[in-house]
Amino acid sequence: MEKKATVICLIFIGAILLSAVGYIIFSGITANDYNYVLLEINPKIEFICDKKFKVVSYKPLNEDAEILLTGVEYKGMDITDATEDFLDICCKAGYIDVDADDNAVNITIIDGITQALDVHITQSVYSFFREKEILCAVVENYEDRNMFDEKKKNQVCCANKYKLIKTMQTYLPDKSTNELNKLSEVELIDIVNNIHSEYSFEPTEEQIELKTKLIDFNREKYNEHMKKITNKSQQEFSSKFDEFQKNKAQSYMINFDKSYTTWQNKHYS
DSSP states (O other), X not given: OHHXXXXXXXXXXXXXXXXXXXXXXXXXXXXXXXXXXXXXXXXXXXXXXXXXXXXXXXXXXXXXXXXXXXXXXOTTSBHHHHHHHHHHHHHHHTSXXXXXXXXXXXXXXXXXXXXXXXXXXXXXXXXXXXXXXXXXXXXXXXXXXXXXXXXXXXXOSOHHHHHHXXXXXXXXXXSOHHHHHTSOHHHHHHHHHHHHHHOOOOOOHHHHHHHHHHHHHHHHXXXXXXHTOOHHHHHHHHXXXXXXXXXXXXXXXXXXXXXXXXHHHHHHO
């Protein structure tokens, strides 16, 4: 009886190991030379970093991000420093309202099977908002139920790979979802890195002027908010922030893009 139980146990463990290996081969998750990070606030930016978490390339994905990247250089920076700096610029320019309770950021990370970078960045983002006492729903792309349904419908292995594919299609419109899905995550990230390397951003005079205007317009509000932060307020805000994540972030997890469009219409109409 004991031998039979042992055999069954070994078969079960073997099946799990085979499934894990199959998933790794199927999804292309190996020891990545590069990792992928996408931040969506409304300004959208994607980063590629190496195994040491140093930024090797980045690219703004919409006009708002282009405006904010005027006079900025992230190559060689630690990825957490780069993402925190970009979030801070978003706060100073008003894309993240320091006094509002309906901010949101969506994070997509592809970093291999260990997911070490995922934890590294996500905790850094949480710490950033806690320290600056800003209520912001932090949503990781794989938590988006609509994204989960879409990746399943398109037969893509995971939500983050599907998000990467859809993002790539904004600058590679001739590539179909099916065509890109045949490539591993490693291959997709290599393509993105090559595109970043060929991309050259030269801000226009209008973009330079607009960034200055946005920061000047929000300067007093941002500075007043920062002045109010004390050791006591930090302790009080921490529990408030955790409660906010439990409640507010849930609405964005249903369909982040739809929820964020509603936010944009409210703030920019």
